[in-house]
Amino acid sequence: MTMIAPDRFIEHARRAYEWGRLEHAALQSSVALLLIAISVAVCQESARSVAIGASLFALAIGFLWHGRTAARAAHAGLKAGMLAFAIPIVVLHGYFGADCGIMTVLIVNALTGLVVGILLSVQAMRLGGRCYAYLFGAGTLVILSGTLGCLFFGPIGVAGMVVGYFVATAPVMVYRGATA
Amino acid sequence: MQLDEVGRAELNRNLTALADGERHAFDPVYRALWPLLVRFIAATSGDRALAEEIAQRAMLKILTKVTTFDPSRDALAWSLAIAINEYRSFRRKRSHATCDLQESAALAIPEHDTPEAIAMRDNLHEAVREVLAALRPTDREAIVAAIHAGPRPPVSAAAFRKRLQRAIANARHLWKRHYDDDRP
Structure with missing residues (x-):
């Protein structure tokens, strides 16, 4: 590498910083690629799995690259998202299998959303005024991960998870709104 | 390196903020680190012109890796460790290049x-x-x-x-x- 002119170097330094963040974000978001692969294998809806997984991957990279609350939401969302992805797959595909009805899907996914929502709400309580952004960002990643896990069951599964998550996180949002 | 306790604490704070994605911490980190890196490498290598070149490399490496900075560590020590690694790697590359040159010269009977x-x-x-x-x-x-x-x-x-x-x-x-x- 040759020396860069001192007056132009600061721009290079800024670019290096942003590229470093992007690279790191892509590496940390790569768990989404694993979820896509499992989803394609289990749910057999390749096109939708790839589309939803790519959205999850891109969003996680964006959040992590941006940093601050968004990055914290992405970290938590990806971890909780693995839970939201695994529970429907293990319970609905592994346990119920062909006997799985709409009601079962709804209950399992709502409970999953509820559990994940409670876990994230506990963490969000420590963030003060930024808890809305945190819960919204993490929730989006959780719902996308959960959707990858229950593509086979259609929108009803996703709806159940969204409702469960909303029920769990609403009290925290209301409480934070009241005490702000 | 000439950095008092207050400056050191400030560098720690700013580097932690930059690692967290606070872009406004970029300029303070850059302004604090640049002269330190140049002085440190100049003192190690004894060559001011080379020091600026290695300091540039070290600065780019520090900023690329800043996302992985652990706030429990000392920012100055972390940055200088990267700088010394860059200097060593530069010397290693240069000595390999010199060896190759000498070898080819020696082989040419x-x-x-x-x-x-x-x-x-x-x-x-x-x-x-x-x-x-x-x-x-x-x-x-x-x-x-x-x-x-x-x-x-x-x-x-x-x-x-x-x-x-x-x-x-x-x-x-x-x-x-x-x-x-x-x-x-």
């Missing part, structure tokens, strides 16, 4: 007939003859057969290759003992 070239050729021939004479007969036989494509010992091709490999290793060892090393 002068072909013209100046008195220096003739003396150099004679010396090299004499040195090679001495090393060959000190080898075991089987090793010498293998090397001579390989160089002159002459008659090979009555062994299979694989066994000859192995014998030649062993002979070259022994010759290298002898050369190193007599003339320090076979490579500059």
Whole structure:
């Protein structure tokens, strides 16, 4: 590498910083690629799995690259998202299998959303005024991960998870709104 | 490095903020680190012009890796560790480049007939003859057969290759003992 002119170097330094963040974000978001692969294998809806997984991957990279609350939401969302992805797959595909009805899907996914929502709400309580952004960002990643896990069951599964998550996180949002 | 406790604490705070994605911490980190890096590398290398070049590399590396900075560590120590690694890696690369240059220069046996070239050729021939004479007969036989494509010992091709490999290793060892090393 040759020396860069001192007056132009600061721009290079800024670019290096942003590229470093992007690279790191892509590496940390790569768990989404694993979820896509499992989803394609289990749910057999390749096109939708790839589309939803790519959205999850891109969003996680964006959040992590941006940093601050968004990055914290992405970290938590990806971890909780693995839970939201695994529970429907293990319970609905592994346990119920062909006997799985709409009601079962709804209950399992709502409970999953509820559990994940409670876990994230506990963490969000420590963030003060930024808890809305945190819960919204993490929730989006959780719902996308959960959707990858229950593509086979259609929108009803996703709806159940969204409702469960909303029920769990609403009290925290209301409480934070009241005490702000 | 000349950085008081307050400056050090501020650098810690700013680098932690930058690692977290606070872009406004970029300028303070850059302004604090740049002179420190240049002074540190200049003191290590004793070359001001080189120090600026290595400081640039170190600064780019620090900023690329800042996302992985652990706030429980000291920002200055972390940055200087990266800088010293960059300096070492630069020296390593430069010494490899110099070695390659010297090696190619050493391998180029002068072909013209100046008195220096003739003396150099004679010396090299004499040195090679001495090393060959000190080898075991089987090793010498293998090397001579390989160089002159002459008659090979009555062994299979694989066994000859192995014998030649062993002979070259022994010759290298002898050369190193007599003339320090076979490579500059």
